[in-house]
Amino acid sequence: MPKEEFFVDMTCEGCSNAxxxxxxxxxxxxYDIDLPNKKVLIQSDQHSVDKLLETLKKTGKEAKYLGSKN
Structure with missing residues (x-):
């Protein structure tokens, strides 16, 4: 299962909770949240990168797809 890496503009614990x-x-x-580096690594066989990015944007924070990590 590939890991997809995303940037999410998280500045505090509340952001990572969102x-x-x-x-x-x-x-x-x-998923793993790396708050200091503002990154989220997500593993999923069921969801596309677009779906994951759309979901992350529901936090109200800026989110970008960074690429796949194997």
Whole structure:
């Protein structure tokens, strides 16, 4: 399962909690939040990069797809 890396403009614990909240609504998603570097690594076989990016944008924060990490 590839890991997709995203930039999310998180500045505090509340921001990372918002990311956790939106991602926890998706089935079959594993993720790691790197708050100091403003990155989120997501693993999912069910969801496209576009769907994951759209979900991250629901936090109200700027989000960008950075690429795939294997």
């Amino acid at each position: 990311v956790t909240r939106v991602l926890s609504r998706l089935p079959d998603v594993k």
